[in-house]
Amino acid sequence: MRNIKLFMMLITILPWVSVPLLPAKVFKRFLPAVLFISFYVTAEGYLAEKKKWWWFPLSVKPNVIGELPLIFGPFFVGSLWILKYTFGKFKLYMLINLVVDAFFTYFTIDWFKKIGYVTLVRLTKFQLSLLFLVKSIALYGFQVVYEKYIYRDPAK
Numbered sequence: 001m002r003n004i005k006l007f008m009m010l011i012t013i014l015p016w017v018s019v020p021l022l023p024a025k026v027f028k029r030f031l032p033a034v035l036f037i038s039f040y041v042t043a044e045g046y047l048a049e050k051k052k053w054w055w056f057p058l059s060v061k062p063n064v065i066g067e068l069p070l071i072f073g074p075f076f077v078g079s080l081w082i083l084k085y086t087f088g089k090f091k092l093y094m095l096i097n098l099v100v101d102a103f104f105t106y107f108t109i110d111w112f113k114k115i116g117y118v119t120l121v122r123l124t125k126f127q128l129s130l131l132f133l134v135k136s137i138a139l140y141g142f143q144v145v146y147e148k149y150i151y152r153d154p155a156k
Helices: 004-021 024-051 068-086 090-115 125-149
Strands: none
Touching: 004 068, 024 068, 024 125, 068 090, 068 125, 090 125
């Protein structure tokens, strides 16, 4: 793809177009968990870079991991929407995450490789799926703990 920088900018910005559709209460409720998992995934990205799990041929800037547009674009916003519709329904939450993660792993990764955005190196698609599963559980678990000990619903 010739305009990979434009592509990276679009995948970061376009998901944010849907955020105004989220009620402010929902955004505030799930923001801490989504920030937590986004920083977790960013740290994982630095580890993955060192371990050569995957490779992004170019980065946003030097010393900035190439997956940052994915993390703070579709991953961040998608996590907000998934939590909005599935929190409190763990089986549905896991089903939705499995479907979304499988689509990303088994279809989107191939397309990203084709356009020169990312390629898996020392990680299989199955191992990537397991990483996504761990992140899904961590996100949900964080939200459960947050709601139990910190969050106070203003409606109550």
